[in-house]
Amino acid sequence: MSRLFLAPMEGLVDEVMRATLTEAAPYDACVTEFARVAGSALPAKFFTRIAPELHTRSRTAAGTPVKVQLLGSDPGRLAESALTLAQLAPAGIDLNFGCPAPTVNRHRGGAVLLDEPELLHRILLAVRAAVPPSMPVTAKMRLGMRDTSRALEAACALADGGAGELVVHARTKEDGYRPPAHWPWIARIAEAVSVPVIANGEVWTLDDYRRCRSESGRCDVMLGRGAVADPFLVERIRAAQAGAVVRSHDEDWSRLHPLIERFWARVLDKVEPRHAPGRLKQWLNLLRRHYAQAGLLYDAIRPLRDPAAVSNVLQQAVVLA
Template identity: 65%
Template sequence: MPRLLLAPMEGLVDDVMRDALTRAGGYDHCVTEFIRISGSLLPVRAYTRVSPELENGSRTKAGTPVRVQLLGSEPACMAENAARLAGLAPAGIDLNFGCPAPTVNRHRGGAALLDEPELLFEIAAAVRRAVPKGIPFTAKMRLGVRDATRAVECAQALADGGAEELVIHGRTKLDGYRPPAHWGEIARVAEQVKVPVVANGEVWKPEDWQRCRSESGRGDVMIGRGAVADPFLARRIRGDAPPSSEACWTELLGMIAVYWQRVLTKLEPRHCPGRVKQWLLLLERNYPQATQMLAQVRAERDPLRFEAMLRCHGVPLAEAA
């Protein structure tokens, strides 16, 4: 079976969401949100904060390997931090050249560097020298800043610099997350690089996965927001989803319970309801029950009252003592 990878999604998929989605099953590995590298050697806690899985053999509680992603534009500093990260035995180290966020791009990070293939090569080569061969070293990129005219050049620069595999998101920086994803452009780039390429972008359903593979010519696919909108998407693709929508929702209620309890241990209580609402906003693409739940809890900010409302909607949370 071709690989299914869980994408890094800043502000959406942290270690708590990775735990939930990999418990649902079906992913071969996942990648953390980016760790911003800017002018200094970060302490170990900077890596374990973003990837607590480093203290669990670089795996989620369900056993899915977790690769750690770095973002920055200074080759020497990126290499120095990659070497420190390598000492923590991650399941892999990934470089981010795909983030389209203006706040990141203004500081020469993410997809903004896709106009500078020479710099991409320098960063990849510096990090390659710093990372032992036994640790997978990969990179994620978009098709370009404004268009895809330099996509091949950028992909070749990363591969020539030592990246062992590339994930290509089928949109430019300016495209943001607006559909469609241009899977055919991924095929064009992949045909001209010497390393494996994974396709990424706009996969929400098994039918999208099939079309993505067909148009990109890639066997392996990385799934982003579609994984959060349907935690059983990877299992659907593999033919192993719960047998009915009711069974899916029942299992999801248990996942929401675990997610809520873990969020409470990580964040200040006042921030916790917002995290569940964010998930419900995506879940309602596939589950009418999520729409009903969100309509009831949307205005509630008090954690205790919010938890009581979750319980009323069937989320299996124990009553407070």
Template identity: 60%
Template sequence: MRLLLAPMEGLLDDAMRDVLTRAAGGEAYDHAVAEFARVTSTLLPHRFYTRISPELLHRGRTAAGTPVRIQLLGSDPECMAENAAHLTRLTPPGIDLNFGCPAPTVNRHRGGAILLDEPELLHRIALAVRPAVPATIPFTAKMRLGVNDHGRAVECAQALAGGGVEELVVHARSKLDAYRPPAYWEEIAKVAAAVDIPVVANGEVWNVSDWQRCRAESGQRDVMLGRGAVADPLLAQRIRRVAAGGQAGAPEDDWPELLPAIAHFWERVGAKLEARHVPGRLKQWLKLLERNYPQAARLALEVRPLRNTLEIEPVLRRHGVPLIAEAA
């Protein structure tokens, strides 16, 4: 059984990957995937990759030891291959192709899930990139079930597998579905039955019960967690505990364990972003944490009207978040 941490543009960046892989424990996630690198007609410099995945400067791993694969998004087979070859010089823990992003701005420029209407193009991209990636570096892809429906999901999966992709993550929704529930986990079973490479289930796994149903309906042992992991940073830990025969535990009881994680996130985001953007990142996370932690809802209520870090830090301290300045 494997648990993977999803790429999520604008949410699951290096700061959040660091926090989540620390909180869940160093071995909770088998690997993570960084946000996509958009490939157009130019060769992306190495500094671009190290910016989206600073882990590349540390053997491609988070501080907790979780490997982080790099994801490429684009529609030109030759450009994708050239960029993949250049990227391999940084020896990433893996290279992944993005055919799952449903964002209109990305899709308008022929990137992400919109390409799922062109299985032959998926095949040409995979076929071009495959020789550029050494056998020592895993070569994978992530896709959705289709653009407007699920009719070509099997065809797309076969195109990628036939092009040399070694493993496929399938998000159980179409581009049109975006992130609206439900996820059609049963469709993943049809994809997996049609290819001879490992398939990982993804989509709408918010808790241990979802994970159990996802595995049962998709027929897959391995699951990728996205927003559910952000909403409960201990979700991977809970899943592994249940898989070993233990109890998941109630999230609200674990709130004290999250307080250092919130402090660490605040520090990481403060070092990475301009001060005016830091409060927004915290509010974004608290909004998701509210799904599982009533304590986060109370904290969010106080933080929501505040606009700068000097106003927010006393509130964090009052709620028990051990900020570095206080610890010093």
């Protein structure tokens, strides 16, 4: 059976979304949005703010292990931050070398470091040495900045530095999130390193998963936006692997709508009322890719700014369902 992971997605998958998606389907683990290490090492309170699951044995309410991701370019500060984080007992520490955001890259974070394999190696050595041997340390990378010319060198630098696993997003920084993902490159990287490699990028459906697995040669896959757009994608994959019946999206709406309501309640508990509707609209906008009913909800909620009005629409949808 494949291991299936929920990807870190800045501005999309916080603890609210992690709780919701891991309630919907059984992931092997998930990873937080990145904690950016810049001018100084990060304090413990920063980590518990972005990963409140650290208060509950680093697990979501559904029991899914939560790794915490660090981003930065200074080996010493990353190591110091990792040591502080390790004392909070996360399920693991992940290092981000995949973020394509221009603001992050301009400040020497994320995918820009793939042009500096020597620095990647020093970062991994420093973090690995700073934390207990029992603490998993992993890394997430892309295929490069503008091209794939240093992809193998970067992957080997990370693995040789002490990364216990690599997640490979099969696109360059310049590719952004534009399809296609270049899954055969993941197979090349897996042949070059001696640690497990997890495939990532452009898996939206069960058929995508099958093609990704075939072209990458990897059994283990990390799901990103595809998992947010279809909260039961993991369940579909596991059902297909077991030879069981794969449910249709229409059949799943009766389960998805209560999940949306619980997500909305969690959002209201977390953010200021003026920001809450935007969070729900963001998710519904992705959900309507597969669920016609989510599209109808999105159209009804899109012009609304008042949380009470949004709640009324959700309640009316329950009556109509």
